[in-house]
Amino acid sequence: METIVYGNIQGLKSSYIKQLQRLYEQRQPSDRLITPEFAQTIAAISTEIHQPVCSYINRRGQVIRVAVGTPSQTQIPPQQLPRRSAERLSGIHCVATQFKSESPDEAALIAMVRQRLDALVVLTVTGGEVGRRGRGATGDVKEAFLAHLAPDVEKPWEISPPVSLDYLTEQDFDDLVDEWETEISESGDGQLPSQEIVSEQDKVLLVGLKTDDISQQRFEDGLQELARLVETAGGVVLDTVQQKRSRPHPQTVVGQGKMEEIALLAHKLGANLIVFDRDISPSQARNLENEIGIRVVDRTEVILDIFAQRAQSQAGKLQVELAQSEYMLPRLRGQGREMSRLGGGIGTRGPGETKLETERRTIQRRIAQLQQEVNQLQAHRARIRQQRQQQEIPTIALVGYTNAGKSTLLNVLTHAEVYTADQLFATLDPTTRKLVITDPETQERRTILLTDTVGFIHELPPPLVDAFRATLEEVTEATALLHVVDLSHPAWESHILSVEEVLAEMPALSGPTLIAFNKIDRVDSETLALAQQKYPEAVFISATGRLGLDTLRQRSLQIIDEAVEAIAPR
Missing domain, CATH: 3.40.50.300 (P-loop containing nucleotide triphosphate hydrolases)
Known part of the structure; x- marks a missing residue:
């Protein structure tokens, strides 16, 4: 079983990472949503790090994914979800923590629909403020909510009122899943609500940022042009989100409120790609992806993709590959801490280069080779x-x-x-x-x-x-x-x-x-x-x-x- 911790783990102590990794070892009974022990463990960890935690569990009771963040931020990529018929659920349910006593928000519910989760269990934990000070908070479960898919196009989910942890752990999960899947198969066309159709086309949400240095006309023209670029690259533009700021936010380009709006709209529309109308830095892209849970690219990446499709001659392909390699180099990223095993001090020295460093070195060598070939092309012309x-x-x-x-x-x-x-x-x-x-x-x-x-x-x-x-x-x-x-x-x-x-x-x-x-x-x-x-x-x-x-x-x-x-x- 993989022990990668996904989501926003930046800045977490190694001891917390190890606690999260140990969640993979806690196998649950296949006929139960959750056990009291697992609920208390995940609540305690969440309280200590003062962040929501999500664990994804299959029907055999195995924890297959542990992530730091909300259900909308920690979704399982579509290609990693089990392939099942349209009227069946995915065979995976999510157990998440939160600090406020409220029903799961719409972003979490839309994420549940998109992944066809068996269920979404949200535990409201106490002691968050104490945990932030790090003074022995236990992270008790105050109450829980149970959400599942329902055969309703307008609101394709049902949410229980607040229930106790005891009530939740006593439910027969097998019976519940059978009941829910029967309701879905007997309703309408027998397919899950908001069932996504597999398509080679990216479904894109555009994001435009109007700053003080751009005229309104240039901003509007730029958004129209970006839509044409996306369509030329083979994507389908679903909608556009706009924001006015004096300058881009250094971490996330747009503000926190607008970022939440983008996440919610993207999940509602079924978008699988967010495209910004300006260049964004590698760190901004990572921060946005962590918050939104969907791949984020900028205008340059769309243009590079078009060039890659259009290049016909050997010279054109050569130049496109060079441009893509130079763009990709600073954007290489690892999957969590397993990419960062080298360092200084006892216990941090690895057997050699990490995968990330090897990839970076390979790309640098390829750039040098391509640069030489472009120079030869230049001389020939x-x-x-x-x-x-x-x-x-x-x-x-x-x-x-x-x-x-x-x-x-x-x-x-x-x-x-x-x-x-x-x-x-x-x-x-x-x-x-x-x-x-x-x-x-x-x-x-x-x-x-x-x-x-x-x-x-x-x-x-x-x-x-x-x-x-x-x-x-x-x-x-x-x-x-x-x-x-x-x-x-x-x-x-x-x-x-x-x-x-x-x-x-x-x-x-x-x-x-x-x-x-x-x-x-x-x-x-x-x-x-x-x-x-x-x-x-x-x-x-x-x-x-x-x-x-x-x-x-x-x-x-x-x-x-x-x-x-x-x-x-x-």
Whole structure:
């Protein structure tokens, strides 16, 4: 039997950890919910550490999981629950402690439903304040509550009134479970309430934090974009939670009250993933997961996941793996104390590296190898660019916000077959194609190269900027830039600023930039007039509707000539 103590054990003395581990040794009678001895033991430990404790027990009476925290914070992961038919319970019940004399809260009950627990036993223990001072508190059980699933869609559980420990320990558990499962099988469709359907899609709850340094419009645009990112990654957005704070909470990003609201809503909706609209630190992610009991990721991790799905070429896969490895390294974590056996002093020295340290060393070696391969890729692309420059063929790099229509435009102009889709980051790898344009003045056929680049996004994650530097250098070495803007997007002005911010962080760009407003066939006259007024030098096109393409070709020649003239010796 595993003796891992789960949940929030940070800061607990080793003696308390050992007491919790010994709970695994206390086998219960299979026909009883709990014995008086076990109830007093778990109550005493809970009182000493002044934290709620949960133990999960199977129908053979074996304690299979011990955790510090509430039932909603200490749930068994879905993949570790027994596979049983839809009308049957999981075969596991939870015994939890609490310090207030009140019925189990809704978060605990929703956790019971999600795990299909046989029952939830909540013991109200006394002496919590004395226990915090550490002066011999015994942690007596004042009263208990018994909750179980019920065939009711609106409120799929029943809770007993407060009962004594004696009453609870005398109940025949086998008879109770048979009765409850019979009620469920005979009701309606015979399935458990809120039965989760197994799906490959993540069910996501978004969390947005509006701080003083973000405008309301940028905040709303960011949340809409995050929803698109989640959908592009293959997830389903169930709902969004928002909070306003002057700055993020250093431990949990959002405040305690909002965190409890997130936990409750996530369990109600059946979410299995929480996604924040900003980067969060590894410690913040751990704290949130401990409190909410559900996996927590940030915006960068969603983008990395999309890149991993989209990468097709060997070069693209290489760069994505490097970005993921650099992101993952500081986020490696152990499962409790068993990952931390090395230390200083007697009794702490292990036989060698811990698993965590071994994984960290392996990733560091892999990062070094990937970095070397990316450097080689960078050198290879530099040689190709040098050959182009020797042939004196000018290059225009297509840049723009993701899903602005760069790849579609490349396909229309050059008859390329680059993959396109109405998705964020549909293409990652740079593609270069020849474009032949007839000069209207000289009637000379001139050749330029068009290079499609990876789409930009607001606050492009630093690991991606670093990993894709070989791709982004196509931008810095181009003769000129064609900045493609999706004019039909409500946040088109914000997108222009975001792209300009990314470009400003790159080495000095020598060539001029031409803005091409795309998808003009999808915008109203007011938006079109506003863009024409603000950007009189821009061109207005529709790649799919093939509108304004002749003007674009001629303006492309003009900016090439401007660029060549600017660098010509005088």
